[in-house]
Structure formats: structure tokens, C-alpha cells
Amino acid sequence: MSTQHPAVVLDGITLLWPDGAVALSGLDAAFNPGRTGLVGTNGAGKSTLLRVVAGELTPAAGSVSVRGQVRYLPQHITLQADATVADLLGVRDRLDALRAIESGDADPRHFDALADDWGVEERARAALGTAGLPDLDLDRRVATLSGGETVATALTGIGLSGAEIALLDEPTNNLDREARRRLYDLVAGWRGTLVVASHDLALLDLMDETAELRDGSLTVYGGPYSAFREHVEREQAAAEQALSTAEQKLRTEKRQRVEAQTKLARRQRYARTDYENKRRPKTIMKLRAGEAEVSAGKLRGELDEKVDRARELRDRTAERVRRDPQVKIDLPAPELPTGRRVAELHSSGSTIVVQGPERLALTGRNGAGKTQLVETLVGPRAARQEPYGTVLITRIGHLPQRLDHLDDAATILETVRSAQPEADPEEVRATLAGFGFRGDVVHRRIGDVSGGERFRVALATVLLLDPPIQLLVLDEPTNNLDIATVEQVVAALGAYRGALIVISHDDAFLDRLSIDTYVHLENGRLSASRRLR
Incomplete structure (x- = not known):
């Protein structure tokens, strides 16, 4: 364990949500120079804690002390639809100043903003090339990027910033294998203070220390996550x-x-x-x-x-015995006949058919168009011929990658009830209890919940659909989920008797789902391979 002075110190932090609910109470914490993995169950407050350190949330009591510049990668960065690539890289102000000067505007404020960084555009483009994103235009909006491209670009910006303290919240979300490898390299070579909230086991094992946030207290263990787990x-x-x-x-x-x-x-x-x-x-x-x-x-x-x-x-x-609240996910029984044709995917004169309760995994690099493909299939234009295919049924449940269809101002209870207004209120509360939302928690705003909780709310809305869905489409479902919840999702999907289309870069997750067909998307072409039973 480092003998240096902590880079981040939180003293007696108390934070309240707008409705008066307590998010953090009297929390004392410290992060040392080096790499720290921040772990805990969904809803424990990891994202909240990072936002306090980053200055995005102001505590009602207590103080935060940081030694150096802080850069923060938020968990919900893919929801920042209007941000540009330059914004993600942290060079927007300097880039705008450079362009203004080059256009002939000699206003002194542009020179102040540029701060003699005349090569900012070249450095930004070079960094994108190194990150495997050479074709990204600096003015492209996040709304036009894939989730993986968005996260990879933001990570590149943190590397460019030279900040002494970096806070990463679920940085492997949406990343393909190559992008994850580059992230692991970045983390392994990090020389400042790095705090990473993640459920990615490979990433957590690159850490020098592991800090667990549990029951409102932070406990730091020397060593990576695997050593922490053995200790626990x-x-x-x-x-x-x-x-x-x-x-x-x-x-x-x-x-x-x-x-x-x-x-x-x-x-x-x-x-x-x-x-x-x-x-x-x-x-x-x-x-x-x-x-x-x-x-x-x-x-x-x-x-x-x-x-x-x-x-x-x-x-x-x-x-002393851990008794974490259990999430119990029961997917509906859709009564889908084995011979029923569910969807057709078309490519280069060939057709890939999803039939009956078949399980299909859609793979491909970041930016290949996987999300666009499934959104084309299940969106308003579904049930008619599209470039990639046709959905032949109407009872579809779709959980998109960004989960931006949820209203941040609505409560958990309001969101789930809106999916099926005529549903019995007690049935809704029982469903939410099974997803770990009990008591007054159901009245929390969607904008205040963690990424894993957001996913559970979205999945709960699918459960209440009547009649039950026959096709479930999941886009990166393990994003933000804690390890225990991933186990529950795997168990639920294992018992689901409808058709399943899933996009994921989590190979271990796909292996456990017993996928029938792997469909790879590259350069607009689809190729299929069957799982060997």
C-alpha cells in the first residue's frame, strides 16, 4: 500500500437527493496515488461518490480535498447526445479558438483560450488514430456514434488531458475486444491517481488497491480484486x-x-x-x-x-455475515412455437432466420452498425423489408444500449406503471421488489439511480407487457450490472422460452447463455456460425 499522502480525501460527506432521500451519510474516504478499483453492488453509491469527487454534486455536509486536476468519465456518457468528439476529447474550447484565429478573428480571448496549443487539432487526430478511431470527425455528435466509439473517445480525452487524477465509471461499457485491450494498456501504464468503478474482472485485477463501498462505508484493501475476493x-x-x-x-x-x-x-x-x-x-x-x-x-x-x-x-x-439483497428476475412465458419464424436477417443474397425460441448473438467491432441493425429491426419501421432484415412478429421487448428512452424526471414506480397502466398496482410493486426496488426506493427519480438500477427498471417494464413478449432484444445488457445481478440475468435468460437477440462484447456472458447462432457484422455484411452443441 502506498505510503504517500492521499490524492483524494472525503471527510464526513453527506449527500441528499432532491426528494430528501439520503445518498451518502457521514462518509469518510481516501484514495491513494496509484490505481484503485472501486467496487460495490448496484445502488451502493459508487457513481455518486465519483461525482462528488469530480465536483458534479455538492454535499450537504463534509468536505472534499483533491491534490491535482481531476478528469471524470461518467457512466452515462452515451446519453450526452449533443456533445461532440472534440468535447469528449476535452479540446473543444482550444479547437474553436484555433479555428477562429485561422479565419482571421484576432480577438485576444481566442489566443487566451488556445494557450499556444497550436497543434491541438493534429494531436487530437493522432490520439484518435492511436485509439483505433482514425475516421472520427472532431465535430461529430455523440448521438451519431456507437456506444463503444463514445466511451473509447472519452477515454482518449482523459489520456490527452494530462490530469493527475482520473475517475472512470464503468469504462469498459460497450467496448469491443481491441478497445478493451487499449484501455487495459492505458490503465497498466497510468502514473497518476486512478479510481475505477467497474465490474470488469480483468480490469479490476490491474488495480493496486480495491476499495469497497458497502452500507455507506468505504473500506480499502491492499491488492487487486481477485485478492480482495479471496480475503472476503x-x-x-x-x-x-x-x-x-x-x-x-x-x-x-x-x-x-x-x-x-x-x-x-x-x-x-x-x-x-x-x-x-x-x-x-x-x-x-x-x-x-x-x-x-x-x-x-x-x-x-x-x-x-x-x-x-x-x-x-x-x-x-x-x-459480520454478508446478506446482500437478492434480485429475482422472472421473464414471462411467451408460448412461442418452435417452428414460428420470428425474424429474418438479409445479407448478400443470403438470409439468416431466427426461428422459435432461438438465441442469436450479434457481434462485430465498435461502429460496425450492430445497434443500428437491431434498432432498424424493432423500431417503428419494423415488419417491412429493411436493408438488414424483417421482424415477423409484433410482441417485442427491446432494451437499447443507451436506455435514453427512460424519463429522468419520472420515478421508478411511474416508469414501470406507464408500460402497462392497467396492471394491478400490487403486481407492479411485487415486480419491483423482485428487482431489488423495495419500500420508498420506488419513488426515486430515474435520473438519480445507478446504471445497473436503470437497466433493471427498463427490464421490469418489459416484464409487465401483456401478452408476454415473444422476442427479447438486448443491446449490451451487462453494462453497469454488478456481478450478482449478471448472475440473475443469466439465470432468467436461461429459463426464457422466447426468441433472444443479444449484442454483447462480454464473451463469458455469451458463453453462459448457450447461444445457438453467432452473427458477425463487418463492412455491412452478415455472416453466421452455429454453436457446436
């Missing part, structure tokens, strides 16, 4: 064993108390019988009865005290 697993195994021992002790004390009370009751019955039968002098019997009552009362107190101590030990031990 050993700790939890010991905690589970200690809890089992404490529970056994409590059961023993309770049993012994019952046995002792039974014996006392039996003795008292005998004493009453002796008294009633006048087998001993009355005075002696009264004295002995009084002594017995005192002795019995003392024993009961001792027994109760032992049970209470055992219960307190059990409760303290139980606090």
Missing part, C-alpha cells in the same frame, strides 16, 4: 462458522433453560404436595418454600442471562 471469502467462511457456533450455543442455552424450568416446576409441585399432606411441621414447610422460591427465582435469572448473552453473541456474529 475467507472472512465470510469464518463468519459463517462463527455464526453457526453462536446459533448452536443459543439453542443449547434455550434448551437448558427449558430443562431447568421443567425440573423447578416438578420440585415445586412436590413441595406443594408435601405441604398439603402436612408431612412436615408447618413452620419448616413455609421456610423451605420461601427458600425454594428465592433459589428458583435466582436460577431463572441466571438462565435468562445466559440466553440473553448467547443471543447478543449471535446477533453480533450475524452482522
